[in-house]
Structures are given as structure tokens and as C-alpha cells.
Amino acid sequence: MAAPHAVVGVEAGSRETELPESDPATGEVKRPQFGTRFLTDPRQVFQHNAWDNVEWTEEQEASAKKKVLENSQPLPTEKQEEYEGRANEYWNDFYTIHENRFFKDRHWLFTEFPELAPQCSLNNDSHPQVSGADDSQQDSLEREQRIDVAALSLTDDDAPGSSATYRILEVGCGVGNTVFPILKTNNDPGLFVYCCDFSSTAVELVKTNPEYDPGRCLAFVHDLSDVEANYPVHDGTLDVIVLIFVLSALHPDKMQASIRRLARLLKPGGVMLLRDYGRYDMAQLRFKKGRCLSENFYVRGDGTRVYFFTQDELHEMFTEAGLEKVQNLVDRRLQVNRGKQLTMYRVWIQCKYRKAPVQPAKTEGSPLCGRRHPT
Numbered sequence: 322m323a324a325p326h327a328v329v330g331v332e333a334g335s336r337e338t339e340l341p342e343s344d345p346a347t348g349e350v351k352r353p354q355f356g357t358r359f360l361t362d363p364r365q366v367f368q369h370n371a372w373d374n375v376e377w378t379e380e381q382e383a384s385a386k387k388k389v390l391e392n393s394q395p396l397p398t399e400k401q402e403e404y405e406g407r408a409n410e411y412w413n414d415f416y417t418i419h420e421n422r423f424f425k426d427r428h429w430l431f432t433e434f435p436e437l438a439p440q441c442s443l444n445n446d447s448h449p450q451v452s453g454a455d456d457s458q459q460d461s462l463e464r465e466q467r468i469d470v471a472a473l474s475l476t477d478d479d480a481p482g483s484s485a486t487y488r489i490l491e492v493g494c495g496v497g498n499t500v501f502p503i504l505k506t507n508n509d510p511g512l513f514v515y516c517c518d519f520s521s522t523a524v525e526l527v528k529t530n531p532e533y534d535p536g537r538c539l540a541f542v543h544d545l546s547d548v549e550a551n552y553p554v555h556d557g558t559l560d561v562i563v564l565i566f567v568l569s570a571l572h573p574d575k576m577q578a579s580i581r582r583l584a585r586l587l588k589p590g591g592v593m594l595l596r597d598y599g600r601y602d603m604a605q606l607r608f609k610k611g612r613c614l615s616e617n618f619y620v621r622g623d624g625t626r627v628y629f630f631t632q633d634e635l636h637e638m639f640t641e642a643g644l645e646k647v648q649n650l651v652d653r654r655l656q657v658n659r660g661k662q663l664t665m666y667r668v669w670i671q672c673k674y675r676k677a678p679v680q681p682a683k684t685e686g687s688p689l690c691g692r693r694h695p696t
């Protein structure tokens with residue numbers, strides 16, 4: 322399909338100015354389900370807010386590549402080190418400014434990732450809106466934070482989630498855009514949701530949310546790229562690990578080890594779910610000179626960083642961690658601001674990779690005729 326209009330730029334890395342209304346943390350726009358509206362007649366482009374599965378022309382791809390190349394001079398090492406060393410402080414500042422005002426009701430979570438609520442039918446009206454914390458919640462937060470989560474004894478039967486039968490971990494949970502819909506939608510009594518972020522401000526916002534239920538959920542501060550740090554779960558015990566727009570925030574050199582570390586936590590048959598930025602997404606093409614840290618890795622104006630993946634890169638990372646592909650797709654969307662007659666080409670990648678289920682133990686011959694089973 323030919324591009325009906327050029328991508329219209331706003332300030333590089335600015336989340337708030339993306340159009341139409343989008344999530345400041347990820348740039349995604351609310352929509353009920355993916356892949357259902359196709360633009361067959363370019364003259365119709367301003368009839369809807371978004372179009373699915375938009376095909377890029379060769380010229381469009383070449384022009385995106387050129388734009389990225391022109392803008393690929395990396396910042397000096399000292400700057401790079403500063404952004405790496407203070408990464409969580411920049412995210413703390415982000416959440417201090419935005420708090421949880423941008424809570425988004427992500428209905429697509431359960432259509433794209435039914436593993437988040439396998440036994441439950443989706444009630445689209447049931448998701449909560451987030452409001453601020455009161456003083457008593459703040460007090461209980463402070464009490465809870467005195468517990469060092471990583472130091473919890475994993476052999477302790479009272480450890481959070483120890484008796485659960487379905488365990489989900491969300492890494493880089495932010496203010497809970499995924500966690501709270503899961504808690505609301507998945508009413509399996511055996512469910513327990515662990516969630517972490519390296520921004521203590523974000524974790525505080527999760528814990529002070531009125532929907533936070535310590536009987537069903539544990540939020541804790543954790544740096545995904547610190548592969549030596551303990552998680553409050555045993556290896557081989559998680560059913561699902563969720564990574565939504567978080568891997569892209571890590572330094573590319575740290576991604577592989579982080580995925581390998583997470584893969585250890587999955588039980589056989591468990592899945593890792595990812596949705597993240599794809600190569601040549603509008604957000605990448607908007608970055609101006611002086612924002613590139615390394616190939617396809619940039620720093621935004623607020624100090625937070627973002628990488629733009631290809632499907633192959635993610636495939637390699639997951640398979641190197643011992644996982645097998647269930648899904649690896651690219652979601653190309655054309656977002657439209659009808660009022661301003663602007664078009665924006667978005668590229669996201671969605672992956673599901675599974676840890677191999679345990680193979681049933683081989684028996685020697687048939688029990689009926691085997692010598693090991695005498696009657």
C-alpha cells in the first residue's frame with residue numbers, strides 16, 4: 322500500500338505529543354483488538370483512527386533506513402555511562418511527573434495474550450480506573466517496604482504466592498497497566514501475580530493503588546539487568562512472564578543475559594510474552610541528531626532510553642535462552658489524527674516463546690509384557 326501521507330514529526334522522544342491520544346510510557350493507542358481494519362483504498366485513510374497490517378512500500382522502507390543512518394552518530398562514552406548508571410533515576414523522575422494519570426485500559430491484553438487469563442472470559446467493562454493513594458495506604462506501603470522482598474525465604478510456605486497454582490510475573494510493570502487488568506479479569510483462585518520494576522516510584526504507585534491486593538499480588542523493586550539479583554520465586558515455577566515495552570529500555574549488551582535469567586524462572590511449558598518497539602517505528606524516525614546511543618538505541622529528552630527491535634533479533638535472543646517459538650509477529654499500524662489530517666506509521670513486535678514441556682518418561686516396553694512388571 323502506498324503511503325498516503327508522510328510521517329509527521331513532533332519533538333523526538335516526546336510521548337505526550339503523539340497523536341491520537343496515546344500511552345505516555347509506550348506510545349500505544351487504546352483499541353479493542355489487533356488486526357481487524359484494513360486500508361484498501363488510500364482515499365479512505367481519514368475515515369478511521371487506525372488501520373491494521375499496513376504494508377510498507379520498498380521506497381518507504383529505504384527512506385526510513387536512510388533517516389536512521391543519517392542520525393546514527395553515537396553520543397560520547399561519558400554520556401552513555403551516565404544514562405546507564407542513572408537509568409532508574411530517569412524513570413523515577415518520569416513517574417514522579419506523570420504518576421499514574423496515564424493509566425490505560427488495555428483490552429487487547431487478553432485477546433493477544435489469552436495466557437494471562439486462560440480460564441476466564443473477558444468482561445470489557447470490568448477494568449478499573451486508577452486513583453491516588455490516601456494516607457493510610459501510604460502508611461501500609463511504608464510498612465511493607467521494610468520487608469526486603471529478595472531476602473524472603475523461598476522455602477517458606479508463607480512466602481507470597483507459595484500456594485498458588487498459576488503464577489504470572491510482569492517485569493517492568495510501571496504503574497500496573499497490565500497487572501491490574503489481570504487481577505480484575507483472571508478470577509482463578511489459584512492465581513498469583515508478581516510484578517517488578519526498577520523504578521521505586523512506579524512500584525510505590527502500584528502498591529498504593531486501591532486495586533492492589535497483597536493476597537493475590539506482590540510488587541517489588543528489581544533491576545531486570547542485574548542477573549545476580551534474586552527474584553522472590555523459585556526457578557522453574559512461573560507459568561507466564563510478561564515483558565511489555567521494557568526490554569527496549571535496557572542497554573542492548575544486557576538484554577540477552579536478562580532474558581536467559583528470566584527463562585530460568587519459567588516452569589516447563591511456561592511462556593514468555595513480549596510486546597515492544599519494532600525497527601523503523603515512527604518513534605525511531607523522529608529522533609533528532611544527538612540522541613543516538615548506539616545502533617537503533619536512543620535516549621529521549623527525559624533521559625529514558627529505547628531500542629527498536631527486528632523480529633530476528635528477538636528470535637535469536639529467546640532461542641539462545643533455550644525457549645521455542647510460539648509466535649513472533651510484526652504489527653504495522655497506521656495511526657491517523659483525523660482532526661489534524663496527520664498519519665503515523667507504528668511498528669511493534671509481539672512474541673510468545675515457550676520453555677519446552679517435560680517429556681513423559683520413557684518406559685521400557687509395555688507394562689503388560691515387560692519383565693519389570695511381573696504379575
Ligand SMILES: C[S@@+](CC[C@H](N)C(=O)[O-])C[C@H]1O[C@@H](n2cnc3c(N)ncnc32)[C@H](O)[C@@H]1O
Nearest residue numbers: 346412493494495498518519520544545546570
Ligand atoms: C515504557 S515503560 C512500560 C511500563 C509498563 N510495562 C507498561 O507497559 O505500561 C518501561 C518500564 O520499564 C522499566 N524498566 C526499565 N529498565 C528496567 C530494568 N532494568 N529493570 C526493571 N524495570 C525496568 C521502567 O521503569 C518503566 O516502568
